[in-house]
Amino acid sequence: MxxxxxxxxxxxxxxxxxxxxxxxxxxxxxxxxxxxxxxxxxxxxxxxxxxxxxxxxxxxxxxxxxxxxxxxxxxxxxxxxxxxxxxxxxxxxxxxxxxxxxxxxxxxxxxxxxxxxxxxxxxxxxxxxELDSAEGVIFALARAIEAKDSYTQGHTERVSQFALLVGHHLGLSLDDQNALYKGGILHDIGKIAVPDAILNKPGRLTEEEFNIIRTHPDRGEKICKPLNSIRSALEIIRHHHERMDGSGYPDRFSGEKIGLLARIMAVVDIYDALTSNRAYRPALPQEKAFSILDMEADKGWWDKNILSEFKKLVTVAV
Ligand SMILES: [Fe+2]
Incomplete structure (x- = not known):
């Protein structure tokens, strides 16, 4: 070697x-x-x-x-x-x-x-x-998890690209853009700890099953923490399910206490989930996805500014 x-x-x-x-x-x-x-x-x-x-x-x-x-x-x-x-x-x-x-x-x-x-x-x-090759293993793991589920294939790459689009548009530094790319690929890596039967369940999840799903940001952060080269993506992995009104998880952070990169990831992650086929429903058209996101932003879940910038970008880009 x-x-x-x-x-x-x-x-x-x-x-x-x-x-x-x-x-x-x-x-x-x-x-x-x-x-x-x-x-x-x-x-x-x-x-x-x-x-x-x-x-x-x-x-x-x-x-x-x-x-x-x-x-x-x-x-x-x-x-x-x-x-x-x-x-x-x-x-x-x-x-x-x-x-x-x-x-x-x-x-x-x-x-x-x-x-x-x-x-x-x-x-x-x-x-x-050496660090890069350790990082390579983690990235391969993230892709392997994605490949297990035919419904989420390509999700992490698309989410990364959407997040980069927003980051670039907002004039974020190259380091932040790099974190957005890595965070996009790795945000759900903690799902490796969630049983397939729950991840792929076509029907409604029980409260107990939801609680298991809710552990994935914390698990993901723990998996990636030892690697210096992905340290900048940790806040994205941990906080991509937080909501602006504090009703998200795992830390119930609200407003700008949720880092900007995690707020970007939250919006583009949901958008891609809505516009992709899932076990429990077909892909929604872009307009419908944005009307749901707008409604949820009105409820206080998403950063309205990021959502409106993303909407402008993606409706031009697609
Ligand atoms: Fe997630």
């Missing part, structure tokens, strides 16, 4: 590139070299290296610009970047830091200094990869 880390080096100075390549190859790492901005950009996307060393001055696209791109995309943002800077002036260093570079090394560099930084950043990368 211990595969050799791959390091991408990008520098338009071919002599420097060869020196660096040899230095790093000698340490037993895989090395890929690039000498211009555009091809570096493409290689990062296709190769997803474990670390990138960027010369700031390259024809076409600058190292800082490439770094900014790496750090802004979810699929590459955890790749560590070392920027090679030709000068020691502070503004250049500041620019490298602002672009999200994890470290920078002045040229001409000392081999030992560069290799130490490479080693420590690769360690961080390996830890992040």
């Amino acid at each position: 211990n595969k050799k880390p791959t390091i991408l080096i990008a520098d338009d100075d071919l002599n420097a590139l060869r020196v660096l390549e040899k230095l790093i190859l000698d340490q037993g790492y895989n090395v890929v070299t690039e000498s211009n901005g555009q091809s570096t950009r493409e290689k990062i996307i296709t190769l997803k290296p474990d670390l990138v060393i960027l010369d700031n001055y390259m024809p076409g696209v600058s190292g800082n610009e490439i770094c900014r791109e790496i750090k802004s995309k979810p699929e590459t943002r955890l790749i560590p970047v070392i920027t090679l800077t030709g000068y020691t002036e502070t503004p250049e260093k500041v620019e490298a830091i602002e672009s999200g570079s994890d470290d920078f090394v002045n040229k001409p560099f000392k081999a030992i200094e560069l290799l130490t930084r490479i080693r420590s950043l690769l360690k961080v990368k390996a830890l992040n990869d």
Whole structure:
């Protein structure tokens, strides 16, 4: 399982590139070299290296610009970047830091200094990869739960997309949007603790059965809590069944005590449930679903502002 880390080096100075390549190859790492901005950009996307060393001055696209791109995309943002800077002036260093570079090394560099930084950043990368694979297991579990029930297939992905649509429209940060995506996939993961006979019961549930269903947000939060990388989605998992008037569960929170992300999830979750086929009824048309949601918002259950924004978005998007 211990595969050799791959390091991408990008520098338009071919002599420097060869020196660096040899230095790093000698340490037993895989090395890929690039000498211009555009091809570096493409290689990062296709190769997803474990670390990138960027010369700031390259024809076409600058190292800082490439770094900014790496750090802004979810699929590459955890790749560590070392920027090679030709000068020691502070503004250049500041620019490298602002672009999200994890470290920078002045040229001409000392081999030992560069290799130490490479080693420590690769360690961080390996830890992040481990966390990511634990996260992968949880996501696979969420999809496996969904697949057991033909009526809810695709629900979590749709809910995630709806939640993202709202989050993006409200101008939420990338971290919040990321939490909305993960929360959408994971919000019902606690249902793994609810017997299938209750989950798939076509008729009315007894009070006792409802009480078992009501445990799923708390169970879900407990399942996901050990994972740092999904910490931001925990409030969504725990509070997606709270209502604005305090009549929801599990904590009977009301108003803005319920986090914004959980309030968004509550609206899009119910919308998708209403517009999908269920064991006990066929899918409702969009208009009917919104008239029910409006009625429930009037009763004090849902955040009216979120509902009205979502309505505008989804009626345009569908
Ligand atoms: Fe739920």
